[in-house]
Amino acid sequence: MLSRRIVPCLDVRDGQVVKGVRFRDHVVVGEIVELALRYRDEGADELVFYDITASPEGRRVDREWIERVAREIDIPFCVAGGIRSVDDARDVLHAGADKVSINSPALERPALVGELADAFGVQCVVVGVDSLRDDDGEWRVRQYTGDPSRTRALRKPTLEWIDEVQQLGAGEIVLNCMGTDGVRRGYDIEQLKAARAVSRVPLVASGGAGTPVHFVDVFREADVDAALAASVFHSGDIGIPALKKELRAQGIKVRL
């Protein structure tokens, strides 16, 4: 039986892991490989590296650190940020990443999702979706969320976009619920349940993790395949071994 996955997300800037509001007040948390190995040792099932410099500055992801991670790490990892073309993705995958995640570039040009799937197979292609509920009650997609000054609210309903990218060739969806992100009061179960209902591919919950109970709830109620979190892991507020023990005690299948 497939285990539910726990996925720490690491923001990378200039070859180091940083934390802070995405584009401001960055503090260096540590060296990439060192942190990756620490999470591996603690039992992370997969890692996501978000290159926060590549994306807004229109730069391509630096291959060098991806290769260093690939040499050392023996669990899967995904690279997000700065991937705008099949060539960009090939660089990242050949450097050793297992998956690439695209977000705003897919909204600019949805055909990119299909091009990546044709070139590398759907299993490599993750589509990240940033979503927020509008005043009329509809969840809609946001673009360029990495940079608050450029963030745009699109007319596209989130659930329609999730359906569309799967038809184009997405092999996994990461739904970042912006309304719950950063406040640590739990994942957006209602939205994730709705996304689950339209997702035939694996669905990853993102945004809102604060306590182990939040993970239990999102797996049990929204039936997501994986739960992503950043700050609660980096701060040490939640240790992955203790989290997994709790999940197992609650009857949720995890890899120990």
Add this chain to the structure above:
Amino acid sequence: MRAVLVDAGGTNIGSVRYALQRLGADAELTSDAARIRAASHVILPGVGAAGPGMRMLREAGLVDVIRGLTQPVLGVCLGMQLLCERSEEGDTECLGVVPATVRRFADIPGFRVPHMGWNGLRLTRCHPLVAGVREGDAAYFVHSYAVPDGDYALAASEHGTSFAAVIAAGNFMGMQFHPERSGALGAQLLRNFLSL
């Protein structure tokens, strides 16, 4: 020992090579028939689709070379599927050294495709390739097509249906999951293969 990695265009070639290096072994990446024939161990990695994978092997003139190998050969993920007779993916004729047809996972509610993540192994046959593997040990899978469970399976896994996770037919072996991304278990399996 002189292991080689066959270049069939898979994007995980680097990762498999790094995994071997972590074990203190190295493997040259090659599509040269003479070097492949002369190797002690041959690894066929692969990520992608069956059709393009076979096309690359044909264009490199490697189809009969691989079929004729007598040393231990290991297919990883798509590489394992290419060892079979056919794949439903693009209705592709494959290498045909393992008597099986690769099929797409059926649509079963609650079982997402691609099958992605850590899943447990059920041992079905004793073989030095799976020495030291314990029942329920988890490996990292990511695939939409699978080889059905059968006599050639050394270990199976479940995703709505039972499928072959590790196979062996004579000197041809395969792992559906990614040993290079399966932690200590993956390292053990690669070590086992290099010891054959």
